Amino acid sequence: MPLHAAVDAEARLVRIDASGLVTLEDLLGGIEPMLGDPSFEAGMGQLIDLRSAHDTSLTHGEMRRLIEVLNAEPRIHGSPVAVVATRPVLFGVARMYEALVEQSSSPPPIRVFDEMADALAWLRRPGESASP
Numbered sequence: 120m121p122l123h124a125a126v127d128a129e130a131r132l133v134r135i136d137a138s139g140l141v142t143l144e145d146l147l148g149g150i151e152p153m154l155g156d157p158s159f160e161a162g163m164g165q166l167i168d169l170r171s172a173h174d175t176s177l178t179h180g181e182m183r184r185l186i187e188v189l190n191a192e193p194r195i196h197g198s199p200v201a202v203v204a205t206r207p208v209l210f211g212v213a214r215m216y217e218a219l220v221e222q223s224s225s226p227p228p229i230r231v232f233d234e235m236a237d238a239l240a241w242l243r244r245p246g247e248s249a250s251p
Contacts, residue, residue, distance in 0.1 A: 120136060121135045122146055122178055124149050126156045131160065133166070134166045134168065135153075135167045136183075137167065137168065137169050137187060138171040138172055141174070141176075141177065143176075150192065154194060161242055162198050163198060164200070164242040166238060166239070167203070168203050169202065169203060170204070173218045174206075174209070177216075186216075186223055199227060201231075202229070203234070203238045204235055207241070214231050216229075
C-alpha cells in the first residue's frame with residue numbers, strides 16, 4: 120500500500136507517508152485506520168510526507184471530495200496539516216489542495232513545504248504563517 124499512517128501520541132502528531140502513485144482511494148483508505156489507532160486523539164497535527172511519492176492521479180473534483188470527507192470527520196476537522204513535497208508536480212498539486220482547503224468554510228490550518236524541518240517547526244505553531 121502506498122500510504123502508511125503512524126500516530127505519535129507523545130508528539131501529538133500523525134505522520135502519513137506516501138509512496139508511488141497517490142490516489143484518492145489511498146487517501147480515503149488511510150482515514151479509518153488512523154482514527155482506529157488507540158493512540159489517536161482529536162486535534163492531532165497531521166504530517167503528510169510525499170517525498171517518496173512519484174505522482175498522483177488526484178483531480179480537482181477528487182480533491183474537493185477529500186476535503187468534504189475530512190471536514191465531515193469531527194476528530195480531524197480543524198487539525199493542522201503540513202504537507203512535505205519535493206517533486207515539482209506533487210508540490211504543485213499539494214498547493215492546489217491547500218488553496219481549495221482555504222476556500223472551504225472553517226478551513227483547518229494547512230501549509231505545503233519542501234523541507235521536513237520547516238513542516239515540523241510549523242506544526243508546533245500552526246497559527247503562524249510560513250513560506251514554503
